[in-house]
Each structure stands twice: as structure tokens, then as C-alpha cells.
Amino acid sequence: MNEMMSASASIGVVISLLGYWIGVQLKKKFGYGFLNPLLISIILVIAFLLVFRIDYDVYNSSAKYLSWFLTPATVSLAIPLYQQLERLKENYKAILVSILVGSITSMASVFLLALLFHFNHAQYVTFLPKSITTAIGMGVAEEMGGYAAITAATIIVTGIFGNVIADAVLKLFHIDDPIAKGLALGTSAHAIGTAKAMELGETEGAMSSLSIVVAGMITVIGANLFATLL
Amino acid sequence: MKYLKQFGVILLVTAIGELIRSVVPFPIPGSIYGLLLMFVLLCTHVIRLEQVKEAALFLIEIMPVMFIPAAAGLIVSWTDLKPILVQTVVILVVTTVIVMVVTGKTAMFMIGQRKGGKSDE
Numbered sequence: 001m002n003e004m005m006s007a008s009a010s011i012g013v014v015i016s017l018l019g020y021w022i023g024v025q026l027k028k029k030f031g032y033g034f035l036n037p038l039l040i041s042i043i044l045v046i047a048f049l050l051v052f053r054i055d056y057d058v059y060n061s062s063a064k065y066l067s068w069f070l071t072p073a074t075v076s077l078a079i080p081l082y083q084q085l086e087r088l089k090e091n092y093k094a095i096l097v098s099i100l101v102g103s104i105t106s107m108a109s110v111f112l113l114a115l116l117f118h119f120n121h122a123q124y125v126t127f128l129p130k131s132i133t134t135a136i137g138m139g140v141a142e143e144m145g146g147y148a149a150i151t152a153a154t155i156i157v158t159g160i161f162g163n164v165i166a167d168a169v170l171k172l173f174h175i176d177d178p179i180a181k182g183l184a185l186g187t188s189a190h191a192i193g194t195a196k197a198m199e200l201g202e203t204e205g206a207m208s209s210l211s212i213v214v215a216g217m218i219t220v221i222g223a224n225l226f227a228t229l230l
Numbered sequence: 231m232k233y234l235k236q237f238g239v240i241l242l243v244t245a246i247g248e249l250i251r252s253v254v255p256f257p258i259p260g261s262i263y264g265l266l267l268m269f270v271l272l273c274t275h276v277i278r279l280e281q282v283k284e285a286a287l288f289l290i291e292i293m294p295v296m297f298i299p300a301a302a303g304l305i306v307s308w309t310d311l312k313p314i315l316v317q318t319v320v321i322l323v324v325t326t327v328i329v330m331v332v333t334g335k336t337a338m339f340m341i342g343q344r345k346g347g348k349s350d351e
């Protein structure tokens with residue numbers, strides 16, 4: 001199966017898209033919040049690789065072309081941001097304070113749990129940037145002596161988790177303003193949360209995109225201070 | 231042709247963002263510099279919205295599928311995660327929910343204040 005797979009430069013993309021399509025169909029048919037197309041597609045792809053004993057590297061040698069689009073897609077987030085410029089100006093104070101409070105909360109809660117679990121410094125800083133976008137988070141963890149590979153994994157799982165629970169959490173806590181929803185998603189679950197915010201609406205998406213940038217910057221600085229605590 | 235042109239503009243800004251990343255010593259990815267640069271270019275009308283809009287919105291729409299390969303990579307990092315699995319799950323669940331709620335509630339409160347007294351809580 002490995003050899004068959006390596007013969008194609010597009011099979012990994014096909015498997016990923018097929019998994020996502022199945023996820024979308026299931027969501028359409030049953031409509032439950034936990035039937036998240038992204039989560040379903042990830043589970044299906046992993047199951048497929050395990051069942052047919054396909055190496056991740058073989059899969060990724062073609063699936064990586066999907067990942068390649070992430071950079072221009074992230075740059076594209078500037079467009080909804082620009083379209084929401086008026087809202088941004090009107091609410092800049094609320095936006096900045098919320099993201100700042102959220103980012104500090106993230107690092108403080110990681111710190112407290114690290115104390116609880118008797119983590120050493122390396123383990124602690126591995127989790128410190130868990131709510132920010134992968135590329136920034138890995139850099140931060142690496143610089144402070146954490147395990148970048150685990151940081152990457154926790155960042156991705158955080159994003160997926162945030163994406164999946166968003167509807168329930170926002171409803172439960174009566175967070176119903178589009179700006180607040182977007183900031184909550186982007187600050188807690190970075191780009192994967194933003195993908196969810198985009199589904200909710202244009203304002204949600206723009207605010208979430210902005211949160212990725214601002215929370216990322218705040219965490220680059222803040223993590224250096226928090227890292228000295230343990 | 232229109233879409234190709236739009237995609238070309240987005241890629242050009244992306245490439246410049248990556249170049250900036252290679253000369254600035256912060257752990258900030260090129261995509262973030264690209265995002266900021268694109269935003270500035272739009273605000274200063276160097277790039278007009280109609281020169282990038284459709285292609286950008288298409289890329290954003292299909293963004294979730296771009297995370298699938300990296301997420302499937304959890305297969306590889308599994309061996310690193312396994313020894314601290316319980317702690318990892320607790321940290322992920324607890325902090326993600328807390329951050330989402332605290333950020334959202336802070337925003338609700340601040341927006342309520344701005345709209346004139348009627349705060350959320």
C-alpha cells in the first residue's frame with residue numbers, strides 16, 4: 001500500500017478532501033454540533049493510514065500541498081479584516097483589552113496547571129504558547145527550551161477542540177455579540193478557531209483573524225515573562 | 231484570468247512576508263507579516279479590494295482542509311505525547327474553555343460599556 005500511495009503525487013490530497021467531504025455530508029444529514037467536518041476528516045485520515053499501514057511521510061508527501069495553501073490563506077485574512085475596518089476602529093479598545101486579557105489568562109492557566117502537575121521548566125514552556133498559531137507557538141517554545149513537536153501537536157488539538165466546542169460554549173455563556181464571538185474564538189483557538197468564526201459570519205471571522213495576530217504578538221512577549229516563573 | 235491575477239497578488243504579498251521573516255529575528259511566521267502587509271496595502275489603497283477579494287475569500291472558505299495534513303501528523307507525535315497524555319488533555323480542555331469564556335465575556339462587557347452603560351453582567 002505504501003508503494004502504491006507513493007506512486008501518486010495527489011492521493012494524499014484526495015484522501016484529505018474525501019474525508020472532509022464525508023464530514024460535511026454527515027454534518028448536513030444529522031446536524032449535531034460535535035459532527036465537526038474538520039474533526040471527522042482528521043479521524044478518517046488517521047484511521048485510513050493506520051488500517052492500510054501507510055506511513056505518514058508517504059501520505060504527507062502529497063498532502064503537504066494542501067498545507068502549502070495555509071500561508072497565502074492566512075495572508076488573505078487581511079481582506080475580511082479590511083472590510084470590517086469601521087467596526088475595528090469603533091471597537092478598538094474592547095478588542096485590544098479582550099485579546100490581552102485572554103492571552104494572559106491562557107498563560108496564567110497553563111502556569112497554574114503546570115504547578116499542579118509538578119512540570120519541569122521544559123514541560124511548562126512547551127504548553128505556554130498553546131493558544132496561538134502553530135508557527136509562532138513552535139518558535140516561542142523552541143526558544144525557551146520546550147519540546148516544539150509537542151507544542152505543535154497541542155496547538156493543533158487546541159484549535160480543533162476550540163472549533164468543536166465553540167457553538168456550545170458561546171451559547172452556554174451567552175456570548176452572543178459577533179465581535180465577542182470572533183475574539184473568543186481567535187484568542188483561544190487561533191487559525192482553526194478562525195475557520196469556525198468564518199462560518200459564523202464576516203464580523204466573527206475578521207475579529208478572529210485579528211486575534212491570531214494580536215494574541216500571537218502578546219504571547220511572544222508575555223511568554224518570556226511567564227517562562228521565568230517556573 | 232481574474233482569479234489567477236488575484237491569486238498572484240496574494241502570493242506576491244505572501245512572498246514579501248516570507249522575505250521579511252527571513253531578515254527579522256523574531257519567532258513570527260512570514261504569514262503574519264504578509265497579513266499585516268496586505269492590511270496596510272489595502273488601507274493605503276496600494277491594493278484595491280477588487281484586486282484580491284474573490285480569490286482571498288475562496289482561500290479562506292477552504293481553509294479548514296488545509297489543517298488536515300498537519301493534524302494527521304499527530305500519528306507521528308503520539309509517542310512524545312503518550313507519557314503526559316492525561317496532563318495534556320486536562321491542560322487543553324481547561325485552558326481552551328477558560329480562554330474562550332474569559333475573552334468573550336471581557337469583550338461583551340467592554341462593548342456593553344461603549345454602547346452606553348448597559349453592560350452584560
